[in-house]
Amino acid sequence: MRRITFALMSTVTALVLLFSYHTSTSSQLSAAPQAAAHAGTSSSGTSSSGTSSSGDTSTSGDSSSSGSSSDSGTTVYTGDSVDTRWGPVQVAITVSGGKITKADAVVYPTENPRDQEINSYAVPQLNSEAVQSQSGSIDAVSGATVTSDGYIQSLQSAIDQANL
Template sequence: MRRIAIAVAATASALVLVFSYRTSTGIAPVAEGQSSGGQRTGTAAPGSTPGGDGTFTGEAADTRYGPVRVRITVSGGRITDAQAVEYPQESGRDVRINSAAVPRLNQETLQAQSAQIDTVSGATYTSEGYQQSLQSALDAARG
């Protein structure tokens, strides 16, 4: 009887581990084309420096808690400003998490000059959405 209990507990533990493993970020690739408002979108090599000057808004990235959208300003081939213009703010928890995470993500963008930025601990979904939208904005900047 003891062996059966141990086998059931071990099986249950293994199933929990298997089902909690994240195999994908759920981020869809950005399609080429035009977005609303005349903001260009496209594809380019991740992490490369933007080329065109102006303000570019990325596609909204859907996350578990709501969409995230990033706008960048490029001058002289460098990102001079990065702002999350849309991010989850539905609950007090969203506000608390993102009021700390979004400024860090904006600053990381200015330092990295690419979408290759660190994920903010405790704000994984926002961070992943931010990176996806940021990459879309960078792609638009490369036109």
């Protein structure tokens, strides 16, 4: 009887330790270096909008909200930076004629290879869906739930700034 009790308690202890082990050692980086790292990759990774405006105006390093106008009547609104479990997410939208013409994640997690793999397919899908829906009511991408949640919050912040 004592052997069974000991074996059962050892198994329970091992399971508790196994399920409480965190597999990722994600450390937070500041938003400024990530924004600089994404300045070249984020505009080339989103070919779904079909426009070729310069992405330099929307990739500010700070996490504050901003809007900037250009000569053609388009305005870029940058949503609030949202801290997620894997890193900050920040979205900028381009509005022309009261419509979202482009959505771009200017800051998103790329700290490790798994983040890069997930976000390489998730961010373009989220960008495309934001333009199609013209609202913050978009579906999360399967397998990228944390990034999707941060994206949707930042997108809604940018939409609120644009009064859409």
